[in-house]
Amino acid sequence: MTDTRSLLATTAVMAADHLEGLATRGAAPTDVALAALQTLPGELADDSLGADQVVEELHRLGAPATMGLPGGRYFGFVNGGTLPAALAADWLVSAWDQNAALSIMSPIAAHAEQISLRWVRELLGLPADGESAFVTGASVANATGLAAARDEVLRRVGWNVGSQGLFGAPPIAVYVGGEAHSTVHKALGLIGMGRDRVLNLPVDAEGTIIPADLPTISGPSIVCLQAGNVNSGGSDPFAPLIEWAHEAGAWVHVDGAFGLWSAASPQLRHLVAGVGEADSWATDGHKWLNVPYDSGIVTVRDGSHLSAALGTQAAYLPGDGREAMHLTPQSSQRARGVVAWAALRHLGRSGVAELVERCCRHAARFGESMTAAGHTVMNDVVINQVVISFGSDETTTKVISNIQTDGTIWAGPTVWQGKAAMRFSVSSWATTDDDIDAAVAAVARAVAQAS
Numbered sequence: 220m221t222d223t224r225s226l227l228a229t230t231a232v233m234a235a236d237h238l239e240g241l242a243t244r245g246a247a248p249t250d251v252a253l254a255a256l257q258t259l260p261g262e263l264a265d266d267s268l269g270a271d272q273v274v275e276e277l278h279r280l281g282a283p284a285t286m287g288l289p290g291g292r293y294f295g296f297v298n299g300g301t302l303p304a305a306l307a308a309d310w311l312v313s314a315w316d317q318n319a320a321l322s323i324m325s326p327i328a329a330h331a332e333q334i335s336l337r338w339v340r341e342l343l344g345l346p347a348d349g350e351s352a353f354v355t356g357a358s359v360a361n362a363t364g365l366a367a368a369r370d371e372v373l374r375r376v377g378w379n380v381g382s383q384g385l386f387g388a389p390p391i392a393v394y395v396g397g398e399a400h401s402t403v404h405k406a407l408g409l410i411g412m413g414r415d416r417v418l419n420l421p422v423d424a425e426g427t428i429i430p431a432d433l434p435t436i437s438g439p440s441i442v443c444l445q446a447g448n449v450n451s452g453g454s455d456p457f458a459p460l461i462e463w464a465h466e467a468g469a470w471v472h473v474d475g476a477f478g479l480w481s482a483a484s485p486q487l488r489h490l491v492a493g494v495g496e497a498d499s500w501a502t503d504g505h506k507w508l509n510v511p512y513d514s515g516i517v518t519v520r521d522g523s524h525l526s527a528a529l530g531t532q533a534a535y536l537p538g539d540g541r542e543a544m545h546l547t548p549q550s551s552q553r554a555r556g557v558v559a560w561a562a563l564r565h566l567g568r569s570g571v572a573e574l575v576e577r578c579c580r581h582a583a584r585f586g587e588s589m590t591a592a593g594h595t596v597m598n599d600v601v602i603n604q605v606v607i608s609f610g611s612d613e614t615t616t617k618v619i620s621n622i623q624t625d626g627t628i629w630a631g632p633t634v635w636q637g638k639a640a641m642r643f644s645v646s647s648w649a650t651t652d653d654d655i656d657a658a659v660a661a662v663a664r665a666v667a668q669a670s
């Protein structure tokens with residue numbers, strides 16, 4: 220039997236070696252690493268293997284086959300990098316092995332969760348007396364917020380979704396922006412609204428809803444808005460849209476997976492002005508707050524709507540306070556609130572603002588360098604997202620492929636305004652000026668090779 224203390228100490232050294240090694244390795248695994256990964260034992264053994272050997276095997280074969288998210292040169296999707304304070308807190312959470320479902324299962328999980336969620340609401344300009352809960356990500360946060368919306372708009376016309384379901388229910392009109400995130404459609408499908416029966420609102424070149432000629436809303440209705448388009452970073456004009464929706468009694472849900480964090484910066488807050496007037500919000504901790512996966516947050520203006528949709532009853536599941544399992548789709552759950560608490564305790568209010576602003580500055584400089592090099596930046600770089608075309612779709616695709624083969628940085632493809640483009644997202648505390656210089660140089664090499 221391996222001594223637990225020495226196992227954890229050895230593992231900590233492996234983890235530190237891995238993180239330090241990211242500075243000198245590529246942002247993606249090499250072909251050699253991917254070939255070695257195929258030797259990771261895939262047959263279930265009859266006999267046991269020592270914990271130290273298991274961890275050694277994982278470190279040796281697994282670490283080189285990781286993408287470099289915690290390094291500063293990974294610009295793919297909108298994937299954050301983990302803050303050291305959050306990583307360390309996450310280790311404690313694993314060692315503590317708490318079930319955050321109910322406060323009697325874990326006083327620390329329940330307490331840290333309440334504090335961190337109150338802090339998140341304050342930073343994001345959401346109602347102080349609202350209710351929030353941790354889920355796996357913005358996808359599930361969207362589904363959770365929209366389930367609360369669905370139940371409440373039908374309750375107002377005398378229909379109880381929880382007990383009667385949706386068969387025979389009055390229809391709900393659902394409005395979404397033409398550039399809503401795919402997970403909003405998935406969430407709408409999951410809660411029985413249908414992915415395709417939504418009414419699309421026209422959007423501008425940044426993918427944000429045009430607040431003119433808006434349709435007349437009547438009957439039970441939900442309007443889905445967005446803070447931070449996943450390509451352009453643009454946010455819907457919340458004030459006029461929420462006013463339009465609320466005049467007709469519609470519920471407004473905001474998908475703000477990363478863009479909502481603009482509200483934490485005095486410099487950027489104007490981009491999401493009015494967002495706090497909505498009824499529910501989805502955001503991520505694992506994107507811009509830079510906590511480890513997974514961490515999503517749903518917030519609802521009136522907490523009773525969350526518990527009405529997500530609560531459960533059973534004699535052995537007591538709880539007279541705020542109970543996570545009665546606010547979320549999951550019962551047993553990780554103590555995500557402890558990790559968010561650590562990240563926020565570490566950064567403080569100014570640290571969160573600085574993290575967000577720094578990412579945006581890096582993105583702006585990268586965008587300017589692309590323009591100076593003669594490439595087309597296709598979006599207004601308002602926050603941390605840059606969408607670049609290198610010419611024809613074919614050339615752009617070739618350049619992205621060359622960048623990925625070069626391996627210094629990693630960024631992926633998208634389609635924007637009907638054209639192939641590279642999407643470059645600066646979402647990590649770890650990215651430095653040198654990393655942006657390295658990215659500009661990597662693009663130049665990739666472009667030279669493509670011509």
Ligand SMILES: *Cc1c(COP(=O)(O)O)cnc(C)c1O
Binds near residue numbers: 476
């Ligand atoms: C990332 C993202 C999502 C999905 O979030 P997950 O954390 O991956 O579930 C939803 N909406 C937007 C705008 C996003 O950027």
